Each structure stands twice: as C-alpha cells, then as structure tokens.
Amino acid sequence: xxxxxxxxxxxxxxxxxxxxxxxxxxxxxxxxxxxxxxxxxxxxxxxxxxxxxxxxxxxxxxxxxxxxxxxxxxxxxxxxxxxxxxxxxxxxxxxxxxxxxxxxxxxxxxxxxxxxxxxxxxxxxxxxxxxxxxxxxxxxxxxxxxxxxxxxxxxxxxxxxxxxxxxxxxxxxxxxxxxxxxxxxxxxxxxxxxxxxxxxxxxxxxxxxxxxxxxxxxxxxxxxxxxxxxxxxxxxxxxxxxxxxxxxxxxxxxxxxxxxxxxxxxxxxxxxxxxxxxxxxxxxxxxxxxxxxxxxxxxxxxxxxxxxxxxxxxxxxxxxxxxxxxxxxxxxxxxx
Numbered sequence: 001x002x003x004x005x006x007x008x009x010x011x012x013x014x015x016x017x018x019x020x021x022x023x024x025x026x027x028x029x030x031x032x033x034x035x036x037x038x039x040x041x042x043x044x045x046x047x048x049x050x051x052x053x054x055x056x057x058x059x060x061x062x063x064x065x066x067x068x069x070x071x072x073x074x075x076x077x078x079x080x081x082x083x084x085x086x087x088x089x090x091x092x093x094x095x096x097x098x099x100x101x102x103x104x105x106x107x108x109x110x111x112x113x114x115x116x117x118x119x120x121x122x123x124x125x126x127x128x129x130x131x132x133x134x135x136x137x138x139x140x141x142x143x144x145x146x147x148x149x150x151x152x153x154x155x156x157x158x159x160x161x162x163x164x165x166x167x168x169x170x171x172x173x174x175x176x177x178x179x180x181x182x183x184x185x186x187x188x189x190x191x192x193x194x195x196x197x198x199x200x201x202x203x204x205x206x207x208x209x210x211x212x213x214x215x216x217x218x219x220x221x222x223x224x225x226x227x228x229x230x231x232x233x234x235x236x237x238x239x240x241x242x243x244x245x246x247x248x249x250x251x252x253x254x255x256x257x258x259x260x261x262x263x264x265x266x267x268x269x270x271x272x273x274x275x276x277x278x279x280x281x282x283x284x285x286x287x288x289x290x291x292x293x294x295x296x297x298x299x300x301x302x303x304x305x306x307x308x309x310x311x312x313x314x315x316x317x318x319x320x321x322x323x324x325x326x327x328x329x330x331x332x333x334x335x336x
Contacts, residue, residue, distance in 0.1 A: 003126030012121040019117040020231030022132040025170040031070035038063045068157035073178035074283040074330040078104040084139040087116035096278040107325040131161035142210035143183030153181040193265040207246040214240040241314035249308040258294040266292045284329040291317035
C-alpha cells in the first residue's frame with residue numbers, strides 16, 4: 001500500500017478519563033479533520049550597529065487546532081455531542097424486542113464542567129500523529145433543503161488540542177454501520193409559551209436551519225508549562241446556543257412575534273426520524289428549544305420567492321431548567 005496519499009488519511013479517537021491524559025483510540029472517526037499547528041516566534045530587533053537585527057529568537061506555546069466536517073448520523077452524533085453538549089451520557093433502553101432502542105439525552109449542565117476531551121490519532125499510516133486533550137470550541141449542526149448536493153444534516157466542528165507528537169495508530173478498530181440523518185423530511189414545530197413543545201407542526205415553511213453550540217472554553221498555562229498548555233486545566237465562560245432559520249416569507253406570524261415590544265418566547269422543536277429499530281420505534285434526532293427568543297430578521301430572495309432569515313437565541317427556561325435539549329434514539333447500547 002502506498003503512503004502519503006490523501007485518500008489514506010484517517011482519524012481515530014478515544015474519550016479521555018482525565019483531560020490531558022492520553023488514551024488509546026476506541027473508534028475510527030469518519031469525519032474529515034484538518035489539523036493546524038502554529039507557534040508564535042518572538043523577534044527582537046537587536047541594536048548591533050549593523051543592518052542585521054535578527055540575532056535572538058524565542059518560541060511561545062504550541063497552538064494546535066482542528067476543523068472537522070461530518071455527515072450527522074444517528075450513531076455518531078451522540079458520540080460527538082459528549083464533546084460539545086454533555087459528557088457521560090448513557091443510553092436508556094426501552095427493552096424492545098428483538099432489538100431494543102436506546103435513548104441518549106443531552107442537555108448542557110448548568111454548573112458542572114462535564115464536557116469530554118479526546119485523544120486524537122490523525123494523518124496517514126506512514127506518518128501518524130497524536131494530540132491529547134482535544135476539545136470542541138464550537139460546533140454547528142445544520143441542514144439546507146435548498147442545497148440538493150448536501151441532503152444530510154451536517155456537523156461542523158472547531159477543536160483545539162494540547163500537544164502534537166508522533167505516534168502509531170491503534171490497530172484492529174472495527175468499522176461501524178451508521179445511518180445518515182437526512183435534512184429533507186425534518187419536521188418543525190413552533191408553539192407559544194405555556195403550551196407543549198412539539199404540538200404544532202409548521203408546514204410549507206422551513207428551508208434551512210443551523211444551530212451553533214459555543215461551550216466557551218479555553219486552555220490555561222502557568223510558569224512551569226514550557227511547551228504546551230497545562231493538563232486538565234480548562235476555563236469556561238457562558239455556554240451559548242444560537243440558531244438561524246430560513247422560512248418561506250408567506251405570513252406575518254413569527255415576524256410579528258419579533259416586532260413585539262416584549263420578547264415572545266417560542267417553543268421550537270426540530271425532529272427527523274430514521275428507520276425502524278423494532279415494531280414502530282424508529283431512530284430519531286430531536287432538537288428542542290424550550291425558550292427560544294427571536295434575535296434578528298432579514299428578508300431575502302430564493303429563486304424569486306420571498307424568504308425570511310431569523311436568528312434565535314436560546315434562553316434559560318425555568319420549567320425545563322435548561323436552555324436546550326438534544327435527544328437521539330438508536331440501537332446502540334454503548335458509544336465506544
């Protein structure tokens with residue numbers, strides 16, 4: 001087999017028990033992941049009585065980043081969600097036969113920093129690398145039925161890692177069967193506050209949606225950290241979730257809510273079902289905003305039709321005691 005071929009790039013990862021303590025990979029990642037590496041070079045203009053001022057130099061800490069692009073699937077999305085929504089989630093079985101369905105529920109923790117980090121193995125087999133304490137700094141889950149070349153829900157990831165070292169790939173990891181979550185067929189529900197989320201389906205309206213998750217994390221370093229950021233020292237700011245929707249602009253219902261002088265909370269649910277697991281239970285992705293507030297509006301054109309672009313900010317809901325919830329139903333007892 002050849003080496004240094006683009007088609008032979010691969011990525012493998014394992015979830016770390018302790019951030020910054022590297023572990024062997026437990027799964028192949030099918031996402032397209034692109035690494036970046038920078039190290040600031042300090043220059044000093046030495047005064048030597050000559051035209052040559054560059055004589056001394058020093059490096060800053062390594063800055064290691066990754067961008068990822070993946071097709072969202074019912075099997076892999078819950079694994080990724082441990083990095084940007086909530087870690088340590090386990091599936092709840094419905095004890096169905098012959099194959100039980102498992103429900104994974106992700107709602108960000110209000111006061112516990114439980115987001116997971118991974119050890120990432122990447123590049124190609126002739127020149128493999130490894131980075132530990134890789135964490136998601138931003139994730140966007142999106143679909144657009146107007147883009148026929150990208151019919152699936154997609155997941156964009158921005159990540160940072162702590163170190164970069166040569167390694168060997170963990171061997172004998174199995175391939176997985178996965179089912180793509182299609183954008184077409186996604187259901188949208190919008191209800192008034194005080195109602196029940198998922199009651200009123202909005203038809204003939206939704207064109208695209210994107211949800212951006214910002215855990216607002218940063219790594220820390222101290223005097224003893226010569227090359228890398230400190231192990232297991234992660235700072236957190238406010239957790240923010242914001243969304244963008246494009247609707248056919250055929251009525252004034254939602255725009256009127258935005259024009260109201262008082263913010264009008266919206267109960268918003270996006271849902272896409274997949275194939276049957278057993279009897280009538282299907283795979284499912286469900287995304288809930290229990291207290292979404294319209295934050296922006298603009299009018300646009302889509303093939304000669306008026307459309308409206310709405311921004312939405314996820315606010316804390318007292319009844320749900322959260323700002324957002326994602327539920328994924330699949331047939332997996334564990335997420336290796």
